Amino acid sequence: MRERAHTTISLISFTDDIYCIGPRRIAAQLKRYGFQVHLIFLRATDFWGQTRQRFQTHFYNDDLPDSVYQQLFAICKDSAVIGLSVWTHQADQAALVTRRLQRELGVPVVWGGIHPTSYPEDAIKIADGICLGEGEISFLRVVQAIDAGRDFHHTPGFWFRDGDRIHRNPGEKLVENLDELPFMDFEFEQHFVNDQGALKRMDLALMKKYYGAKLWTMFSQGCPYKCTFCSNDVLIGLDSGYRKFRRHSAAFFVAEVNYILGRYPHICNVVIDDDAFMFLPFEIIQDFSNTYKAGIRIPFFVTGVIPASVEERKFEALIGAGMVKLRIGIQSGNPRIMKEVFVRPLHDEKIFAGSKIVHKHRAKMAPVQYDLIVDNPWEHPEELKDTLRLVAGLKPPYTFTINSLTLLPGTTIHEMGKEAGFTNPDAKITLASYVTYMPTELNLTLAFYNIAPVPKFWLRRVLKREYGNRTVTMKQYPFIGALISVAGLVKKVVHGLMRRDVSAIPRPLDLWAGKLFVRRPQTPTSPAPPQFEHCLPRPTAIFSGKPAPGKMIGVAAGALNSGQPAHTELKVL
Numbered sequence: 001m002r003e004r005a006h007t008t009i010s011l012i013s014f015t016d017d018i019y020c021i022g023p024r025r026i027a028a029q030l031k032r033y034g035f036q037v038h039l040i041f042l043r044a045t046d047f048w049g050q051t052r053q054r055f056q057t058h059f060y061n062d063d064l065p066d067s068v069y070q071q072l073f074a075i076c077k078d079s080a081v082i083g084l085s086v087w088t089h090q091a092d093q094a095a096l097v098t099r100r101l102q103r104e105l106g107v108p109v110v111w112g113g114i115h116p117t118s119y120p121e122d123a124i125k126i127a128d129g130i131c132l133g134e135g136e137i138s139f140l141r142v143v144q145a146i147d148a149g150r151d152f153h154h155t156p157g158f159w160f161r162d163g164d165r166i167h168r169n170p171g172e173k174l175v176e177n178l179d180e181l182p183f184m185d186f187e188f189e190q191h192f193v194n195d196q197g198a199l200k201r202m203d204l205a206l207m208k209k210y211y212g213a214k215l216w217t218m219f220s221q222g223c224p225y226k227c228t229f230c231s232n233d234v235l236i237g238l239d240s241g242y243r244k245f246r247r248h249s250a251a252f253f254v255a256e257v258n259y260i261l262g263r264y265p266h267i268c269n270v271v272i273d274d275d276a277f278m279f280l281p282f283e284i285i286q287d288f289s290n291t292y293k294a295g296i297r298i299p300f301f302v303t304g305v306i307p308a309s310v311e312e313r314k315f316e317a318l319i320g321a322g323m324v325k326l327r328i329g330i331q332s333g334n335p336r337i338m339k340e341v342f343v344r345p346l347h348d349e350k351i352f353a354g355s356k357i358v359h360k361h362r363a364k365m366a367p368v369q370y371d372l373i374v375d376n377p378w379e380h381p382e383e384l385k386d387t388l389r390l391v392a393g394l395k396p397p398y399t400f401t402i403n404s405l406t407l408l409p410g411t412t413i414h415e416m417g418k419e420a421g422f423t424n425p426d427a428k429i430t431l432a433s434y435v436t437y438m439p440t441e442l443n444l445t446l447a448f449y450n451i452a453p454v455p456k457f458w459l460r461r462v463l464k465r466e467y468g469n470r471t472v473t474m475k476q477y478p479f480i481g482a483l484i485s486v487a488g489l490v491k492k493v494v495h496g497l498m499r500r501d502v503s504a505i506p507r508p509l510d511l512w513a514g515k516l517f518v519r520r521p522q523t524p525t526s527p528a529p530p531q532f533e534h535c536l537p538r539p540t541a542i543f544s545g546k547p548a549p550g551k552m553i554g555v556a557a558g559a560l561n562s563g564q565p566a567h568t569e570l571k572v573l
């Protein structure tokens with residue numbers, strides 16, 4: 001490994017939070033090989049931004065003010081390549097930023113993330129190159145080639161535009177053992193955040209404001225299913241290896257979380273956002289639980305619970321280790337929709353079993369969060385009533401996330417929608433496409449369960465009533481919808497706090513809630529165990545400009561687990 005303290009890469013994220021597991025991993029990987037990385041959170045939102053978003057029904061892909069562009073150019077000006085991490089609802093903004101960067105700086109601007117992976121033919125029209133699938137290895141190869149002055153257009157895992165030609169290179173091999181990756185980059189000295197219209201260098205105060213109190217991470221990647229609406233459908237189409245479980249060891253997971261907790265004393269919840277965590281074999285979950293309990297001791301939330309994977313002994317092991325919340329994907333209670341439209345098994349008996357286990361442990365657990373999908377153009381209201389029947393049979397306490405079905409380009413359901421005439425090429429995908437469901441009587445009755453079980457007389461009335469052909473033709477009640485959303489949110493927050501779960505609370509209020517209700521124990525300040533020392537972030541220079549070879553330069557490196565920056569010296573080769 002050669003030190004290359006002088007070559008800089010800028011990475012830009014468009015998410016409104018700054019959790020960003022993918023960009024942080026890519027940044028850490030490049031730093032590991034001695035490159036300087038600027039990580040820029042271009043669209044981070046503060047408390048008011050998040051609050052507005054919850055109640056907004058229209059989102060606009062507005063451009064950035066010119067002052068932000070000037071700051072962005074100043075940060076990126078010495079970069080050898082600029083990488084943007086793009087999701088589908090961010091694609092228009094990413095296109096505007098890409099064009100400005102290309103015009104102003106004249107360096108390759110590449111896209112990675114789920115959008116270019118799902119919709120490469122569209123993305124390559126704008127970006128100079130796109131990364132399909134995971135980028136830790138392939139992007140490193142591109143950067144190394146650019147740095148060495150070699151041709152990078154044939155790098156596996158990437159497509160590149162080269163004049164009129166497009167090089168569609170084969171895929172890169174997936175990283176089998178996730179422990180080979182470095183810890184996520186949490187060294188904020190070279191991170192920048194859009195703080196209400198000004199790009200500022202990150203510091204602890206800004207980290208608190210935009211990251212908040214929950215650490216968003218993953219233990220495993222992969223899912224055995226291939227639901228037609230999910231991005232896994234795209235990934236598995238790209239490489240069947242995405243179906244396979246790949247994971248960290250429990251020891252790696254604990255060492256990485258402790259490295260982050262050591263730097264950020266305000267974090268008080270861990271969110272494990274795997275696709276299918278509960279599908280891991282019991283022995284692995286047990287080892288995870290024992291290692292977590294011994295090493296971390298703060299509450300955690302598991303999001304990836306597919307009903308088929310519900311097993312009491314797995315739940316019990318995790319609850320014993322500090323799991324305070326879980327999220328189960330139901331999606332629909334109708335067998336035809338599940339089988340023919342979503343292509344996903346319906347295991348209602350497992351859902352009921354899961355709800356019973358959580359009910360049994362309700363003194364330790366926040367209400368279980370179930371995911372549902374509505375506004376499905378293939379679903380007749382009579383079929384949506386099956387979802388209502390299923391929900392009515394669940395044991396409280398619970399909450400629901402009701403998503404509006406979004407036909408994402410690249411997925412099988414998008415193709416099905418095209419054939420059925422349900423897609424509109426002119427309609428933009430924005431955040432509202434997912435979160436703003438139609439306030440119809442059936443949807444609102446489902447949403448009411450967020451507050452309390454629906455009274456029997458109302459349930460009987462709704463189940464008996466004829467709603468015509470398609471859900472979207474039902475009468476709408478937007479005001480009642482807003483009231484139900486607010487009441488549901490209040491319930492989520494209050495119940496969560498009682499169980500030391502701050503996941504429903506917007507940043508930075510979660511910090512205060514965490515201080516009062518979670519009271520995180522002291523994190524050991526020892527460095528990572530010897531077997532993971534190589535995963536710790538490498539020191540990075542925080543100067544701009546090119547030092548002469550052979551010169552010793554001062555660098556700030558996050559002092560491992562001390563929460564303080566330390567100074568070491570790095571020789572420029």
Ligand code: B12
Binds near residue numbers: 134135403
């Ligand atoms: C964690 C997560 C969240 C978290 C954290 C978000 C964050 N800022 O990181 C939260 C809960 C906040 C979230 C919210 C939402 N999410 Co989300 N989320 C995920 C999840 C489960 C994991 C993402 C992740 O970190 N993966 C692990 C990393 C390692 O992979 P990665 O990010 O893809 O990055 C790799 C590659 O893509 C590539 N790469 C990424 N960036 C770059 C950049 C460059 C330059 C290069 C070269 C490579 C590269 O290399 C990376 C490392 O291998 C994914 C599903 C999934 N399994 O990926 C959905 C997913 C990203 N979410 C999705 C959606 C739709 C949403 C919501 C709209 C849901 C909703 N109903 O509200 C919101 C949007 C929030 C907002 N306001 O914008 C969709 C996006 C679909 C799409 N086509 O855009 C996904 C794919 C789930 C799905 N439906 O299939 N989400």
Ligand code: SF4
Binds near residue numbers: 224230
């Ligand atoms: S089970 Fe969940 S993560 Fe897996 S393919 Fe289906 S929606 Fe995606």
